[in-house]
Amino acid sequence: MGLTTSEGFARITASSVSELPSITAPGGFKNLTGTGTHATAGYAVVVQEDTVFSSFNVNDVNEVTNYGLNSVTVKAGAYLPCPKGSTITGIRLTSGSCIIYML
Numbered sequence: 840m841g842l843t844t845s846e847g848f849a850r851i852t853a854s855s856v857s858e859l860p861s862i863t864a865p866g867g868f869k870n871l872t873g874t875g876t877h878a879t880a881g882y883a884v885v886v887q888e889d890t891v892f893s894s895f896n897v898n899d900v901n902e903v904t905n906y907g908l909n910s911v912t913v914k915a916g917a918y919l920p921c922p923k924g925s926t927i928t929g930i931r932l933t934s935g936s937c938i939i940y941m942l
Contacts, residue, residue, distance in 0.1 A: 866941030874932055881927045881939040883920040886913050890935025896928045897921045 870887070871877045876894070890913050895903045903909050906919075913919070913935075921927045926942060 864940040868938050868940050870936065870938050871930060871932065872936040874934075876929055876931045877939070878929045879927075879939050879941060881921075881941045882925075883918060883940045884927065884930065884937045885940075886915055886917040886919070887936045887938060888915050889913070890915075890937055891933040892930060893933045894929065894931040895919075896930070897925050899928050 864882075866881070869877075869879055869881075871879070871884075874893075891911070892903055892908045892913065894901045895906060895908055919937075927939065930937070930939065
């Protein structure tokens with residue numbers, strides 16, 4: 840799978856059909872807002888407005904510090920995937936909103 844960009848456009852390509860689930864979001868998506876804990880399983884997040892995460896759980900482990908997100912404002916438009924074979928298992932926002940792409 841690859842990502843190419845030109846003239847403000849991004850194009851994601853898959854080299855085989857087995858890679859498509861990580862592009863198509865078989866479980867759909869969910870808009871996450873508010874400061875509560877969101878326990879929705881997914882593989883990627885797109886930040887909709889400047890957002891601060893107080894937790895970003897991958898495989899039930901809070902990775903907010905390991906991913907460099909501790910006390911950081913993530914800018915709108917950022918794409919935050921989890922490692923291949925892993926699952927985002929929970930997110931807690933301090934501020935902002937994002938969309939999680941579900942498995």
